[in-house]
Amino acid sequence: MTETLEQLRRKLARERTARLEAERLLEEKSDELYESLMHVQSSETLLRSALSSMYDGLLLTNQYHEVILANDQMCEIYSGQASLFKKGTKLEGAFDELLGHPDYRAMLEQSQTKASFRIQLADQRTVSVGVRFTREGxxxxTHRDITQLLENEEERRRLLADLMRAQRMETIGRMSGTIAHDFNNIIASIKGYAGFLEEDLADDADMLDSAQRILAAAEKAERLIQQILEIGNQQQAPRHRVSLIPVIEESLDMFVHTLPDGADVEFDPPDEPIWVEANETRLGQLFMNLLTNARRAMIGRTGRLGIFFDCFDRLDLTSTPNETPSFPQGQISGAHSGQIVFDTPCVRVTLVDQGCGIEPELIERIFEMYVTTREDGSHGGVGMSSVADIAADYGGGVRITSALGSGTAVEIALPLAKEQRLRAPEQRSSNPQDGGSADVLLVDDDENVGEMLRQTLERAGITAEYHSKPQAALDLLLEDHRRWKVVVSDQIMPKLRGSDIFARLREAGIDIPFILCSAQIDPGSGEIQDWLQDDFIGKPVDGEELLDKVRRYL
Incomplete structure (x- = not known):
């Protein structure tokens, strides 16, 4: 019994010792355990922070499509479905944007390990998705909203296309100067000699009519060349008082034969002329663009294109009623550009077609460059942009109103011209010899033009000496400039320009009047000096203008 009690005491002692050792060990390891727990918590915090700072959305699911993990970006990208991305949520049947995508289903069916595709959301955003199976099953x-990226890329492509178009226009501009110079010389000769025929055949009605038709054709060709210069070089066309009705009539003459079958034109001009401050070539371009748009809209349809006029002391394009026949009514859309409110007298020209109309989404951008109503993108999309620019240049504005399937109305508003102060014309004698014996030195490398100008002057009683070589003419002037009272020179000539001759004369102290002729420079552009403001003649040279400028120095 005594031995048994001793054994029990030793056993209790051993247990106490073991307990004390366990307590000591626990106390020693508690610091390490605490540090381990802190490390786990810190790692989880870092992980969550890393996931939240990702640019892409991240979604992790198991094979049953139950959410294991989703970061904040997923909730931002799919903001209307943020509640789906909580841990444990089953996505099958609820997140069809991903699980119902054909490429995702194909990946599952074909046991592929990864796939990439795009999701088009209902709000027109685009999400790029990359999916991968992990080794753990x-x-x-990953999900990235690439909507802005795609828009930027589209903008980059558009800007690149605009740059390429601008470079082509620059090339055309450089070419047009040379082309215009050569053609203007040809036209000048035709106009000059046709003018001589007009004078000489005054008693022959049939021949006189033929000569006048030649003159009219040459003048039309002259305007076309000027338009090439304006479009190609973007130079500012000179403006003056223009009668609006003849400009539109001329555009109609060229347009009416191109109308589709079943379409006709109603043109209702006022009895009194309408004058505006503009350039007839650019106005013709404006109305030709509008007529061309109307013709395309009426292809395959029957109906009428109407052109109507109203004059106002005050006009607001957005609120002043337009009672033009066939003006679009009902479900309409519209846009405007340029000056809208006019507090001074103005004219409103309304073109109404009964064509196919313009879609509301497109009409909001109708005045942007390269926007076209053509589904195939043909015809460049420059027409309405050009119309708006020309109207704005002359202080005007444009409003367009359209009803899809019914037709379109375009209103052009322009300020009326102020009363023109005309200089009284000089009195001329019917006897050419009364013009005196003034001497003019003509310099032009084109002999046809030079001879035509010489005859123009001599028919008016002004003697002229013509030289086709600019250097020879300069040498004569430096030798004895007193033989002539005025010099008339072409600008664009080989080796020596007209402005170079002028500069050499001034360097030599010779102050002879100098008149410059050219189709390629604008006297108001700074390209020539102030001394030519009143002594510049555009080519083709108008005979009456030449005589007026020369006579000032006789």
């Missing part, structure tokens, strides 16, 4: 997907 999870499905990880």
């Amino acid at each position: 999870f499905i990880a997907s």
Whole structure:
């Protein structure tokens, strides 16, 4: 019994010793355990922070499509479905944007390990998705909203296309100067000699009519060349008082033969002329663009294109009623550009077609460059942009109103010209010899033009000496400039320009009057000096203008 009690005491002692050792060990390891727990918590915090700072959305699911992990970006990208991305949520049947995508289903069916595709959301945003199966059997997907990226890329392509168009226009501009110079010389000769025929055949009605038709054709060709210069070089066309009705009539003459079958034109001009401050070539371009648009809209339809006029002391394009026949009514859309409110007298020209109309989404951008109503993108999309620019240049504005399937109305408003102060014309004698014996030195490398100008002057009683070589003419002037009272020179000539001759004369102290002729420079552009403001003649040279400028120095 005594031995048994001793054994029990030793056993209790051993247990106490073991307990004390356990307590000591626990106390020693508690610091390490605490540090380990802190490390785990810190790692989880870092992980969550890393996931939240990702640019892409991250979604991790198991093979049953139950959410294991989703970061904040997923909730931002799919903001209307943020509640789906909580841990444990089953996505099958609820997140069809991903799980119902054909490429995702194909990946599952074909046991592929990864796939990439795009999701088009209902709000027109685009999300790029990359999906991968992990070795642990999870499905990880990244989601990135690339809507802005795609828009930027589209803008980059558009700007690149605009740059290429601008470079082509620059090339055309450089070419047009040379082309215009050569053609203007040809036209000048035709106009000059046709003018001589007009004078000489005054008693022959049939021949006189033929000569006048030649003159009219040459003048039309002259305007076309000027238009090439304006479009190609973007130079500012000179403006003056223009009668609006003849400009539109001329555009109609060229347009009416191109109308589709079943379409006709109603043109209702006022009895009194309408004058505006503009350039007839650019106005013709404006109305030709509008007529061309109307013709395309009426292809395959029957109906009428109407052109109507109203004059106002005050006009607001957006609120002043337009009672033009066939003006679009009902479900309409519209846009405007340029000056809208006019507090001074103005004219409103309304073109109404009964064509196919313009879609509301497109009409909001109708005045942007390269926007076209053509589904195939043909015809460049420059027409309405050009119309708006020309109207704005002359202080005007444009409003367009359209009803899809019914037709379109375009209103052009322009300020009326102020009363023109005309200089009284000089009195001329019917006897050419009364013009005196003034001497003019003509310099032009084109002999046809030079001879035509010489005859123009001599028919008016002004003697002229013509030289086709600019250097020879300069040498004569430096030798004895007193033989002539005025010099008339072409500008664009080989080796020596007209402005170079002028500069050499001034360097030599010779102050002879100098008149410059050219189709390629604008006297108001700074390209020539102030001394030519009143002594510049555009080519083709108008005979009456030449005589007026020369006579000032006789």
